[in-house]
Amino acid sequence: MKVAVIGAGSWGTALAQMLAGNGHDVGLWARKPEVAAAINAEHRNPRYLSDVALSEGIAAASSYEDVLRGAQAAVIVTPSSVMREVAATLADAVDADFPVIVCSKGVEEGSGLLPVEVFEAEMGNAARLAVLSGPNFASEVIRGIPTGTVVASPDEGTATFFQELFATEAFRTYASDDVIGVELCAAFKNVIAIAVGVSYGIGYGDNTAAMLMTRGLAEMSRLVVRCGGQALTCMGLAGTGDLVATCTSEHSRNRRFGKMIAEGGTLEEFVERTHMVVEGALACKTLETLADAYGVELPITDVVRSVVWEGADPRDVAKTLTSRPLTTEFYGL
């Protein structure tokens, strides 16, 4: 079958390669025409994972019309900040039961809406929508290094469709019906990875990182449950799995960004240097929208937001975490 992959950054490139390896024709949408042209001419992405030779089954284009022509499903891998415009463009181009899976990790700014809610608002028919998330660094996945992921949809048939579409021996896919849980874990773990990066950046140690990850998981679980997701999802690949991967790996842009900001760098410098998205920088704001709406305390997220957006000194705000009133380990779940 032909599959359209929307977004030719690191993750879109890795997923396109995997789908082509599974025998599918792939239409890969790249924002820049010169990137699409280079992929077609040289079978390499000139900007992301450029050391990997791409399958000849991948045809890139910078128009939706070209990549969607003849496609039977779409895979969304743009930064979460543009998901509404992607959904609106797609809505005009495909019919009402065309399957769409969102692999971006984030929450919409302003509304606090999760990816499937945004796509449903623009395209209707949530039953054909799904999300994919797990411990999935693109640079490892594209090299066939084993991992797993979660495919969640409100509809069992759609979850199974995408579960089978992506599964390889090295990429084990698990189906779920907890769309809210998977989406929130995906956005949340990036914020905690920034916190861990900041913590290392100011000279704290591995114990501190472990505490941030564990209390971050508690924070994530509180929000997931209050928003209607399942606590167990937080223990799975999209939750603990991705949290551990992102907080402990040098691959993680969010963790590296956290370290850099603690050492005096800025978000603009990081993006300028890497041309990559740091989803946790936006998520520390968008998750607060949900926390306010549902009355959930997110102390680590608050601190990350104040460091990233309000110029707070990490050493000072770290004290607001360690001086909080003593409490029981599991409250309010």
Ligand SMILES: NC(=O)C1=CN([C@@H]2O[C@H](COP(=O)(O)OP(=O)(O)OC[C@H]3O[C@@H](n4cnc5c(N)ncnc54)[C@H](O)[C@@H]3O)[C@@H](O)[C@H]2O)C=CC1
């Ligand atoms: N890189 C990874 O290992 C993984 C990334 N993801 C998620 O995938 C999503 C995409 O990230 P990456 O593929 O890593 O991208 P990237 O950080 O490698 O590259 C940024 C991409 O965003 C595109 N972009 C920038 N502004 C845009 C706009 N206005 N409209 C459309 N596209 C625009 C760029 O053209 C480029 O393709 C993010 O939500 C990320 O969290 C999820 C799992 C793994």
Ligand SMILES: O=C(CO)COP(=O)(O)O
């Ligand atoms: O989501 C990811 C791995 O699962 C990628 O994380 P970073 O964006 O921090 O690199």
